[in-house]
Structure formats: structure tokens, C-alpha cells
Amino acid sequence: MSGLLDPGAVDPVLRLTGVSREYGGALPVRAVDDVSLSVASGEIVALVGASGSGKSSLLALMGALDVPDRGQVHIAGLAVSAMGDRLRSAVRARYIGFVFQQFHLLPTLSAVENVGLGLLYSGVEARQRRLRADAALDRVGLATRRRHRPAELSGGEQQRVAVARALVGEPALVLADEPTGALDSEAGATVMHLLREIAQSGTAVVVVTHDREIASSLGRRIHLRDGRLVDDQVRA
Amino acid sequence: MSIAALTAITGLSATNQADVLADLDAQGANLLVVSPAVGVDDAPAYLRESAPAMTARIPGVESVAVVRAVPNRVHAYKSDLVPAGQTNGLEVVAVAPDYFAAVGSSFEAGRAFDEAGRSLPEAVLGSEAARLLSVGDVGQRLWVGGEWYLVTGILNPRPLVGGLDSSVLLGDRWAEQALWVDRSTSAGGTAGSEAGHIVSLTISTESHRLGEVRQVLAPTVDPARSGAVSVSGASALAASRAIVDDSLSLLVLALAAVALLVGAIGIANTMVVAVIERRGEIGLRRALGARPGHIARQFLLEGVLLAGVGGVLGWMLGAGAVLAVALFGGQVPVLPFYGVLLYPAVAVVVGVLAGLHPALRAARVPPTVALRSS
Numbered sequence: 001m002s003g004l005l006d007p008g009a010v011d012p013v014l015r016l017t018g019v020s021r022e023y024g025g026a027l028p029v030r031a032v033d034d035v036s037l038s039v040a041s042g043e044i045v046a047l048v049g050a051s052g053s054g055k056s057s058l059l060a061l062m063g064a065l066d067v068p069d070r071g072q073v074h075i076a077g078l079a080v081s082a083m084g085d086r087l088r089s090a091v092r093a094r095y096i097g098f099v100f101q102q103f104h105l106l107p108t109l110s111a112v113e114n115v116g117l118g119l120l121y122s123g124v125e126a127r128q129r130r131l132r133a134d135a136a137l138d139r140v141g142l143a144t145r146r147r148h149r150p151a152e153l154s155g156g157e158q159q160r161v162a163v164a165r166a167l168v169g170e171p172a173l174v175l176a177d178e179p180t181g182a183l184d185s186e187a188g189a190t191v192m193h194l195l196r197e198i199a200q201s202g203t204a205v206v207v208v209t210h211d212r213e214i215a216s217s218l219g220r221r222i223h224l225r226d227g228r229l230v231d232d233q234v235r236a
Numbered sequence: 237m238s239i240a241a242l243t244a245i246t247g248l249s250a251t252n253q254a255d256v257l258a259d260l261d262a263q264g265a266n267l268l269v270v271s272p273a274v275g276v277d278d279a280p281a282y283l284r285e286s287a288p289a290m291t292a293r294i295p296g297v298e299s300v301a302v303v304r305a306v307p308n309r310v311h312a313y314k315s316d317l318v319p320a321g322q323t324n325g326l327e328v329v330a331v332a333p334d335y336f337a338a339v340g341s342s343f344e345a346g347r348a349f350d351e352a353g354r355s356l357p358e359a360v361l362g363s364e365a366a367r368l369l370s371v372g373d374v375g376q377r378l379w380v381g382g383e384w385y386l387v388t389g390i391l392n393p394r395p396l397v398g399g400l401d402s403s404v405l406l407g408d409r410w411a412e413q414a415l416w417v418d419r420s421t422s423a424g425g426t427a428g429s430e431a432g433h434i435v436s437l438t439i440s441t442e443s444h445r446l447g448e449v450r451q452v453l454a455p456t457v458d459p460a461r462s463g464a465v466s467v468s469g470a471s472a473l474a475a476s477r478a479i480v481d482d483s484l485s486l487l488v489l490a491l492a493a494v495a496l497l498v499g500a501i502g503i504a505n506t507m508v509v510a511v512i513e514r515r516g517e518i519g520l521r522r523a524l525g526a527r528p529g530h531i532a533r534q535f536l537l538e539g540v541l542l543a544g545v546g547g548v549l550g551w552m553l554g555a556g557a558v559l560a561v562a563l564f565g566g567q568v569p570v571l572p573f574y575g576v577l578l579y580p581a582v583a584v585v586v587g588v589l590a591g592l593h594p595a596l597r598a599a600r601v602p603p604t605v606a607l608r609s610s
């Protein structure tokens with residue numbers, strides 16, 4: 001195999017091979033330890049484990065926000081673990097959508113502007129951004145709140161704006177780190193419903209969660225302990 | 237903010253500078269006096285009749301005031317009872333009405349003789365002359381050359397115009413038509429050729445060109461014998477004027493530099509704080525695909541925008557302060573007009589320089605670290 005693109009492997013969307021990540025410092029921590037897995041398009045996966053087991057660290061590697069010390073990460077067939085910062089940024093803009101526990105909406109922007117931000121770095125021009133952001137907001141059921149600022153929205157609504165921002169670029173992979181962690185169960189259920197819909201439309205989705213009920217409701221569950229993959233179950 | 241300080245400092249100092257310079261000019265720092273060098277035989281010497289016109293043509297000369305001689309026998313006394321010879325060292329000369337404005341002297345009382353008074357027995361006294369002659373106010377009489385004169389004006393002290401304070405000034409037409417004629421009839425007209433000879437010129441120059449005017453003055457006044465002409469001026473004052481002009485400008489420059497430095501540090505500080513406060517936003521944008529260059533550009537642009545807006549507001553604030561202070565102080569406000577464009581531009585440059593480091597720092601934060609902190 002040569003070059004960044006592995007033409008035989010556009011699917012699975014995400015493929016990790018022997019991936020490790022160690023944080024330096026006085027007491028080095030091996031947050032991710034020799035993890036191999038792949039996620040196909042249309043799949044929705046729960047990533048579970050105790051606090052500090054390395055879920056967020058692994059998600060950062062899956063999302064090309066970070067590079068492993070060892071092993072390879074392929075996203076849509078691209079070897080992101082061999083890329084520089086600029087190329088990885090482009091891969092994130094083109095292929096990946098993120099949802100965070102704390103929403104990460106910009107407080108000065110309206111809902112539609114926040115969603116439009118998801119297209120800013122893929123070079124979509126402003127008018128197109130507006131149109132597609134409107135469509136994405138409509139998809140999460142917030143068409144009427146497009147002009148509202150984050151402070152004028154409930155937590156559940158804010159997270160739905162964040163989901164719209166993640167899907168507006170039609171990514172191949174959506175990564176959500178405890179997306180329901182700051183929400184009540186009802187709002188959390190709405191967000192999970194949206195994520196399932198995204199998966200059904202052909203996107204690979206990985207959801208970090210502490211919630212057993214949510215974890216067991218998803219088709220596949222990956223269990224981490226001390227950075228190691230200890231269990232990878234597909235439900236019948 | 238620092239642009240406000242900058243505008244205020246340069247504006248205020250330019251105003252003050254203009255004020256101080258005007259003060260010095262008022263004292264005669266811009267004046268030169270041309271007189272004949274005293275000959276070996278101590279014979280009275282005069283300047284050529286062409287001298288005033290030639291002098292007026294020198295670039296940088298603003299005005300030329302002519303002082304003419306009166307006959308030797310003419311002296312001023314308090315009254316006809318004072319014994320002849322007690323002249324108190326007072327000098328009697330003849331001048332045109334515009335002389336007083338040209339040398340920049342002001343009147344303690346009364347005024348200059350007008351066009352009519354120029355041909356009449358009227359006198360204006362220097363401050364010292366008035367004291368010595370015990371003349372307290374205008375309207376008093378004076379015994380000059382065997383005739384009564386009406387005092388129409390008393391001058392304020394003007395020590396820098398050589399001899400003016402102890403002079404008795406008569407109208408030049410009167411001197412020409414009455415004094416000289418009078419003498420020539422009574423003494424056989426021998427001195428007729430001396431009538432109204434020029435004993436000195438007082439030249440007012442554009443202050444900053446004093447030096448160059450001074451250099452060409454002697455050859456201009458008497459091209460053939462420039463050595464026979466002596467040029468004097470309030471050289472110490474002129475020098476101090478140059479110092480004030482330069483040092484105030486230098487001081488302003490130093491203050492402006494400090495103001496800019498403070499402004500730059502302020503912007504840099506604001507940006508560093510913004511970069512720390514907005515780590516979450518940086519992380520989010522990186523996650524959405526922003527390259528390090530995007531982040532650096534965004535913060536740099538915001539810094540420049542901040543500085544530019546600050547520059548315009550600052551200039552207005554500073555200009556307001558200068559106006560207010562000048563109006564309170566009764567000064568004429570002087571605002572360097574180039575400030576309108578220059579200061580915001582300077583602010584933008586400072587914004588770039590100050591914002592560069594924080595912007596690059598923002599760009600270098602790893603996305604995972606940036607996302608963690610919020």
C-alpha cells in the first residue's frame with residue numbers, strides 16, 4: 001500500500017489498526033492501548049467504559065483530532081495517522097461531524113449561523129451555507145428557532161443545533177462524546193433518535209455514553225478498560 | 237485607548253508648542269537688527285537707501301522696519317527748563333507709523349502716530365524713555381529739539397530690539413520736513429545731504445528661517461562693503477526657540493512612542509486573554525476543520541479590527557481632549573491633521589504586531605487540549 005488513500009478500503013468508513021496513544025509527562029499515561037476496530041457506514045456504535053478508561057482519547061483519534069503514537073487510523077480510506085495537521089483538518093471538514101457533551105455553540109451567533117459554521121471550513125460559499133444550514137435545522141426540528149441565540153434555547157434544543165451542525169456537511173462519520181450527558185432523559189432521547197436517523201441515512205456513528213440503557217439500545221457496543229478494547233459486541 | 241492618548245499628547249503638545257513658540261516670537265526671537273558698523277574714525281555711518289527694498293526681497297523676511305536719523309542737535313527733555321546736555325542718554329529717531337507693528341511692540345498707553353501724526357510734532361516713547369522723562373501718560377508734552385511735542389504713545393518694554401526702550405520716536409515725515417529743513421535753513425544746509433539717513437533696519441523673519449536670512453543679510457544690505465554692516469539679533473533667544481521647537485517635538489515623539497508601546501502591550505494582553513478564554517471556540521473550529529492558519533488569521537483580523545476601531549475612536553477622543561484643553565487654556569488648538577489617517581493606520585500596524593504572537597499561539601493549541609478546557 002502506498003500513498004494516503006487505500007482504494008480497497010473506502011468502506012469501512014473508520015478503521016483502527018493497533019492504535020496506541022500515550023500522554024507524556026512525569027507519569028506517562030497510556031490512554032489508548034493497542035486498539036483495533038472498524039466501523040462501517042450506516043452503523044451506530046456505543047463506546048462505553050469507566051471514567052478515565054480512554055473513551056474521549058480514542059474518539060479524538062477516530063476523529064483525526066489527534067494522532068496515535070503507534071498504529072494506523074484510516075478514515076474513508078485515508079491514512080490520517082500519516083497526515084500533517086493541515087491535511088487532517090481538511091479530512092475533519094470533509095468527512096467528520098462532532099457532537100460534544102457541552103454543545104460548544106458560539107454564544108454570539110444565531111442557531112442558523114452556528115449550524116453554518118459546520119460548512120465554513122469546507123469552502124462552501126455563504127449563501128449555500130445559509131440554505132444548507134436551514135435544511136439541517138429543519139431536519140432536527142428547529143426551523144422556527146433559526147434566529148435564536150444559544151442562550152435563548154433549552155439544553156436539548158442547543159444540542160439539536162449542535163447535531164444539525166454535525167450533519168450539515170453530510171459527513172461519512174459522526175462522533176458524539178456523551179451527547180446526552182448534560183440533558184434530561186427526554187431531551188437525551190430526542191438527540192439519540194436524531195443520531196439513529198443519521199446512521200440510517202448511511203453515516204457511521206460512534207456515541208460515547210455512560211448510560212446503560214442508551215448503550216444497550218444501540219446495535220453495537222465497544223467496551224474499553226484502561227485504554228484496552230475488552231469487548232466488542234454486535235447485538236443479534 | 238492609547239490612540240486617544242497619542243492624539244491627545246501630540247495635539248496638546250503641538251498646541252503648547254505653538255503657544256510657547258508664539259511667546260518667544262512675541263519677545264523678538266525672530267528679529268534681526270541691521271546697523272552700520274562703527275567706522276574707525278567714529279564718523280556717523282548710514283545704511284544705503286536701497287537697503288530696505290533689497291532686504292524685503294530676501295526669502296523668509298516678513299517685514300522690514302526702518303529707523304532714520306534726526307539731526308545731532310535734536311535731543312529730548314522733560315521741559316524747556318532742563319539744562320541742555322542732560323539727555324539721560326535718550327536717543328531720538330524717526331520712524332514710519334508701521335514701524336511699531338513691524339518690530340512687534342505693544343503700547344502700554346496710547347497708540348502709534350497715524351498717517352497725519354507722521355507729519356506732526358508727535359512722539360512715542362520707549363518704556364525706559366518714558367520713565368526717565370517722567371511721562372506717565374499720553375497727552376503730556378515733551379521738549380524736543382527746541383519745540384514742544386505731544387506724547388501719543390508709550391511702549392511696553394521690548395529689551396530685545398536694541399535701544400528701543402530708551403528711544404524717543406518721532407514721525408519720519410515730520411523729521412524730514414521740519415527738523416532737517418529747519419536745520420539746513422539755520423545752519424547753511426550743510427547737513428541737508430544727511431536728511432533722514434537710515435540708521436538701522438529691524439527685520440522680522442519666519443522663525444525657522446532666521447539663520448538663513450541672517451547669513452545673506454549683510455551682503456544684501458551693502459553688496460560692496462558687507463563688512464561695514466553689523467547684524468545683531470536675539471541670538472540666545474533664537475537658539476532657545478530652536479531648542480524648544482526640537483525638544484518639544486522630541487519629547488512628543490518619546491511620549492507618543494510610550495503611548496504606542498502601552499497600546500501594543502494592551503492589545504497583546506487583550507488578545508492573550510481572548511485566546512485563553514476562547515479555547516473552547518478554538519477547539520470547536522479545529523474540530524470543524526479549521527487549519528492552524530484559519531485560527532491565526534481569525535485572531536489577527538480581530539486584533540487589527542479592534543485596533544483600527546480603537547484608533548478611530550481614540551483619535552476622536554484625543555482630538556476632543558485637545559480642543560477642550562485648548563479652549564480652557566485660551567490656546568489655539570493645533571491638531572496635526574495627518575492624525576486622522578495616520579493614527580488608525582498606526583493602530584492597525586500595532587494591532588498586527590501585538591496580535592501576531594497571541595494569534596500564532598492560538599493556532600498552535602492542539603485541538604484536543606482546546607476542546608477539553610470548557
Ligand SMILES: Nc1ncnc2c1ncn2[C@@H]1O[C@H](COP(=O)(O)OP(=O)(O)OP(=O)(O)O)[C@@H](O)[C@H]1O
Nearest residue numbers: 023024029031049050051052053054055056057058
Ligand atoms: N492531555 C492529556 N494529558 C495527560 N493525560 C491525559 C490527557 N488527556 C487524557 N489523559 C488521561 O488519559 C486517560 C483517559 O482519559 P479520557 O479523557 O480519554 O477518559 P474518558 O474515558 O473519556 O473519561 P470520562 O468518562 O471521564 O470522560 C485518563 O487517565 C486521563 O487522565
Ligand SMILES: [Mg+2]
Nearest residue numbers: 055056057177
Ligand atoms: Mg471523556
